[in-house]
Amino acid sequence: MSGPTPAAMASTDIDTGSLVEWMRDHVAGFEGPAAVTRLPGGQSNPTYRVEAASGRYAVRRKPFGPLLASAHAVDREYRLISGLHPTGFPVPAPFALCADDSVIGAMFYVMEFKTGRNFANGQLPGMAPEQRRAIYNEMIDQLAALHGIDPSAVGLGDYGKPGNYFGRQVDRWTRQYRASQTDDLAVVEKLIDYLSRTVPEQTRTSIIHGDYRIDNMIYAPDRPSVIAVIDWELSTLGDPLADFAYLAMQWTMPAGLGAGLAGVDLKTAGIPTLEEAVARYCRLTDRDGLPDLEWYFAYNLFRLMGIVQGIKKRIIDGNASSPDAAAAAARVVPLAEAAWAHALAAGAAD
Numbered sequence: 001m002s003g004p005t006p007a008a009m010a011s012t013d014i015d016t017g018s019l020v021e022w023m024r025d026h027v028a029g030f031e032g033p034a035a036v037t038r039l040p041g042g043q044s045n046p047t048y049r050v051e052a053a054s055g056r057y058a059v060r061r062k063p064f065g066p067l068l069a070s071a072h073a074v075d076r077e078y079r080l081i082s083g084l085h086p087t088g089f090p091v092p093a094p095f096a097l098c099a100d101d102s103v104i105g106a107m108f109y110v111m112e113f114k115t116g117r118n119f120a121n122g123q124l125p126g127m128a129p130e131q132r133r134a135i136y137n138e139m140i141d142q143l144a145a146l147h148g149i150d151p152s153a154v155g156l157g158d159y160g161k162p163g164n165y166f167g168r169q170v171d172r173w174t175r176q177y178r179a180s181q182t183d184d185l186a187v188v189e190k191l192i193d194y195l196s197r198t199v200p201e202q203t204r205t206s207i208i209h210g211d212y213r214i215d216n217m218i219y220a221p222d223r224p225s226v227i228a229v230i231d232w233e234l235s236t237l238g239d240p241l242a243d244f245a246y247l248a249m250q251w252t253m254p255a256g257l258g259a260g261l262a263g264v265d266l267k268t269a270g271i272p273t274l275e276e277a278v279a280r281y282c283r284l285t286d287r288d289g290l291p292d293l294e295w296y297f298a299y300n301l302f303r304l305m306g307i308v309q310g311i312k313k314r315i316i317d318g319n320a321s322s323p324d325a326a327a328a329a330a331r332v333v334p335l336a337e338a339a340w341a342h343a344l345a346a347g348a349a350d
Contacts, residue, residue: 013038014048014104019059022103023050026096027110030054044233044307045074049113056115058092061108064319075099076159077232078109083154084207089146090226114228116218122250122259129270134224136272137280139217142226143247144284147206147240156207160237165208166299167199169238173306180313187336191302194348200295202239210234212243213250214259244281245296248274252297294346301339308332
């Protein structure tokens with residue numbers, strides 16, 4: 001998990017005594033006393049920092065209350081980082097998984113707390129051009145490294161279902177959307193119809209993160225090296241283009257909107273262009289090039305819309321896990337409209 005943040009707050013929503021007692025029995029070397037602080041964000045799986053006599057730890061749990069059947073699978077996250085950590089790929093060390101809801105009210109796991117730099121603004125203000133380029137190149141390099149890991153060699157050969165990843169995902173996010181649907185939106189219906197009819201062929205299968213972006217990286221405090229890739233809730237086996245296309249959307253999103261880079265003078269900033277990012281990724285993964293990304297952009301925004309629709313439903317149900325949830329929920333329609341614009345660019349008929 002990321003380093004300290006000023007918005008962190010003392011935990012009041014879990015039984016910290018029960019958590020600390022469980023960690024004492026199940027986390028090797030753990031020693032109390034301990035203070036538990038909930039970290040900001042974490043709309044999907046709330047995350048906590050545990051500061052104990054034996055060091056710092058991170059805890060991620062499922063949200064409380066009724067949940068969609070396939071969502072918030074922290075046990076899958078734990079399995080994933082347990083498989084990747086021995087390879088040297090930068091993930092926090094996994095310590096223990098608790099499947100007993102009675103301990104703190106939901107399943108959770110404990111991992112290493114990584115202290116470093118987390119960049120929410122993709123423009124990387126205050127840095128020299130060469131620093132920005134190094135940070136971006138490292139992010140691309142780590143993605144290529146992830147896609148080069150043999151899933152079977154790390155015990156993850158059955159981590160995803162066989163068949164076309166994007167076909168499965170369009171079906172999945174359609175079901176997720178239907179399960180949390182609160183409004184009838186014509187643009188969403190057009191998206192569902194178009195995406196389901198035009199799924200591209202899959203030529204490679206790898207471990208994919210599912211939410212690979214700059215603010216899910218923890219960089220070393222003193223160098224442009226990723227020391228942890230975090231938030232693996234959407235990870236699976238699938239088409240590696242899903243990860244790269246999702247990352248590539250950073251270049252299409254407006255500057256000033258999180259990691260967005262559209263409108264930025266990339267050459268002056270020192271940030272690689274999208275064409276340079278594609279070339280670097282292709283060189284590292286032995287590809288001749290990538291297909292047109294517009295369909296993938298439409299899919300990724302559709303999926304993101306499904307996620308925020310789930311947040312909207314949890315607000316209605318009273319168990320949204322972030323004070324920023326309402327703002328996220330308001331993005332459902334804009335995301336659907338942006339997805340449809342990319343679908344039109346990919347060849348959809350309006």
